[in-house]
Amino acid sequence: MTALRVVAPGFLTTVQDLGRPGHAAAGVSASGAADPLALRIGNRLVGNGENVAALEMTMVGGSFRFEADGVFALAGADTEARLRDRAVEPWRPCRARAGDTLVCGALRGGARAYLCVRGGIAVPLVFASASTHLLTGLGGLEGRALRAGDRLLLGAPGEDAPFDRVVDPSGLPGYRAGEPFRATDGPQSSWFAPEARAVFYDTPWRVTEACDRMGIRLSGPPIQLARPRELATEGVLSGAIQVPPGGLPIVLFVEHQTTGGYPKLANVIAGDLARLGMLRPRDTIRFEPISLAAARALLRAQEEALDALFS
Amino acid sequence: MARLVHASDRALLVVFDDAITAAAGNDVRVLYEWLSNDSPAAIVDLHPAYASLLVRYDPLRCDPDALARELERRLGSLPGRPLREGRLFEIPVRYGGSHGPDLAEVASATGLSESDVVTAHVGGVFDVRFVGFSPGFPYLAGLPERLHTPRREAPRTHVPAGSVAIAGAQAGIYPMRSPGGWNVIGRTDFVLFDSTRRNPATLAPGDRVRFLVAGSGS
Numbered sequence: 001m002t003a004l005r006v007v008a009p010g011f012l013t014t015v016q017d018l019g020r021p022g023h024a025a026a027g028v029s030a031s032g033a034a035d036p037l038a039l040r041i042g043n044r045l046v047g048n049g050e051n052v053a054a055l056e057m058t059m060v061g062g063s064f065r066f067e068a069d070g071v072f073a074l075a076g077a078d079t080e081a082r083l084r085d086r087a088v089e090p091w092r093p094c095r096a097r098a099g100d101t102l103v104c105g106a107l108r109g110g111a112r113a114y115l116c117v118r119g120g121i122a123v124p125l126v127f128a129s130a131s132t133h134l135l136t137g138l139g140g141l142e143g144r145a146l147r148a149g150d151r152l153l154l155g156a157p158g159e160d161a162p163f164d165r166v167v168d169p170s171g172l173p174g175y176r177a178g179e180p181f182r183a184t185d186g187p188q189s190s191w192f193a194p195e196a197r198a199v200f201y202d203t204p205w206r207v208t209e210a211c212d213r214m215g216i217r218l219s220g221p222p223i224q225l226a227r228p229r230e231l232a233t234e235g236v237l238s239g240a241i242q243v244p245p246g247g248l249p250i251v252l253f254v255e256h257q258t259t260g261g262y263p264k265l266a267n268v269i270a271g272d273l274a275r276l277g278m279l280r281p282r283d284t285i286r287f288e289p290i291s292l293a294a295a296r297a298l299l300r301a302q303e304e305a306l307d308a309l310f311s
Numbered sequence: 312m313a314r315l316v317h318a319s320d321r322a323l324l325v326v327f328d329d330a331i332t333a334a335a336g337n338d339v340r341v342l343y344e345w346l347s348n349d350s351p352a353a354i355v356d357l358h359p360a361y362a363s364l365l366v367r368y369d370p371l372r373c374d375p376d377a378l379a380r381e382l383e384r385r386l387g388s389l390p391g392r393p394l395r396e397g398r399l400f401e402i403p404v405r406y407g408g409s410h411g412p413d414l415a416e417v418a419s420a421t422g423l424s425e426s427d428v429v430t431a432h433v434g435g436v437f438d439v440r441f442v443g444f445s446p447g448f449p450y451l452a453g454l455p456e457r458l459h460t461p462r463r464e465a466p467r468t469h470v471p472a473g474s475v476a477i478a479g480a481q482a483g484i485y486p487m488r489s490p491g492g493w494n495v496i497g498r499t500d501f502v503l504f505d506s507t508r509r510n511p512a513t514l515a516p517g518d519r520v521r522f523l524v525a526g527s528g529s
Contacts, residue, residue: 021367024358025343026504026512027446027486126506136446136487138506187316187324232331233443233450235358235365237322259360259443267319270370292375295320299370 002068004117006150007101010062015121015140015152016114017053020129024235024258031133031254034112034213034277035076037306041169042075042116044310045093047160052120053130055146057113059280061104062146064115066096070154071118071162077110077278092166093118109177110278111211118162122153135214135255167309173301174271180288181272183241184295187234188263192243193226200265200287205249207283213255216279222247225263233261239268239276241287251276269295271302313338313386315379321370323379325386328362331480335362336440336452340516341389342382351381359441359516361450397439397517402484403525404475404497406432413463413494417477420460431455432475432496432522437482439518447486447504449514454482466492473498475522499525 006013016039019032033039033056040050055064061079066072074081074090081088081104088094088102090113096102107113123130123141132140141150169175189197203220210217223243236242240252242262251268252260253276268276269290279285290298318324325342328335343359346366353373358365368378406429407414418425437451444450454477462478467490470476474485476493485491486503503513514520 021356023511024356024365024367025347025442025515026510027442027444027448028511030356127511135489138446184317184320187318187326232329232361232363234324234326234360234363235318235322235443237319237365237367239319257444258358259441269320292317292320296370299320303371 001153004152005065006146006148007063007065008148009146010057011060012058013062013146014056014132015053015123015130016056017130018051019131020127023127027258029256029258031131034254035274037175037274038076038114042073042114045073045163046071046116046118047162048120054114054116060106063101063103065101068098070096073116076113077107079104079107079113093162111280112277117154119155119157122155133255172305173298180286182269182290183266183287184292186264186267191225191263192265196223204284204286207279207281209281211281213253215253216251218249231261231263233259236260239273240264241266271299322365322367325364331361339364341392344395361440399519401521401523402499402501403523404499405525406497410498411496414496417460417494421457431458437520439514439516441516442512445489447512451482454480460494462492475499
């Protein structure tokens, strides 16, 4: 088996695929790529299945040496990557020769970038997924972030050929930078007074430094319940907007706990989840209420536009 | 009467009660076991909790209204459904000292001696209501009322694996090192989670737990 050597890991780089849903009853959240659209596109560019494992880089990219000739694609935020002293364009497949080192720099325009290699990163699967769950040490390479010197085995390439063109996903519905995050009502939306919900949807929220794969904490005007109420701990999902007693919302993310006891004001829609993975501390974001029917229509339009990129 | 709520654009929440009751816990268990054994194709995950079951579906491959009708149909015939037979687990605990740093605090908050707290804890039989929060963490009902104590004012950033803890009317065990705000009264080597097993969580809703003083020879 050929391999990729980690020369420098960057700020926080993990092995991710599309996650392991199906084990919430054992307390295991799905994990998976923070920006699954970028991962899926990167994989399709190199001829992989969409769920094949790749490297998720955070804020600062790493450097990786190819032990054999290979095909790779960078997706997500721009990493200012270089290979043999030449700039590497994201969102298109590139060829590396044995001994080449791909050097990625600081990420621009988003928090995460994906290095998808043809054949994928081969690590032992945990519940049929390669995804790293950092908090619990499950999956990925020994359940942890990559370190310099790690050697990542590559899988066998599939039958599909790489897609030898650049794609531009910036216009995909739900993936356009700067748009509000659309949200639907949740089970406790009515626990908040109309005025409190209006403040939530009118406020430009600031992403705090506490922004990781578990959750994204926001700062702005505190949102209060209409009256104090206790919630019996219930199941929660990525994208749920929890409001703890202090009033500052937390958007649960891919490594969220499977159950939670804070009331949820709203939920980011499925079609806007990938963009949560691009958020960086100090970004400003807004939310916009949307109906369930409109949320579903947007997700379908996103899938169609994604397929159209490769037609 | 159970109600169905759209929890998001990819999940339905079945709420059996707004309060934590044994009856609601039983209904959660019945529906959860039924859906795990005979799952409509569009369901991708199930999150049982105290009085509700979150049903996550694939929004691209599921008509939520059809799934809601299917859930309503099953809710109508929950009574009398067969249940998996619950097991009884005996879990040895080293109480107090460095294993249970909050035992003294619990004693002082409840007006009991430390050994009275231990006696009350080992005297209870706990029901596993659900596993949540982190992999393998059991939420246990049945904490004797005289041990009900508020959670710690400042949560710990790291609670060691195996920590046996209580908070309010709840009891639980931290399977792995994690943050936590519950009062830690002891520690166990009992394995609650093993990712190499097909059913990775040792405990499941419907099981019962009794704690023992480690090394007491029972």
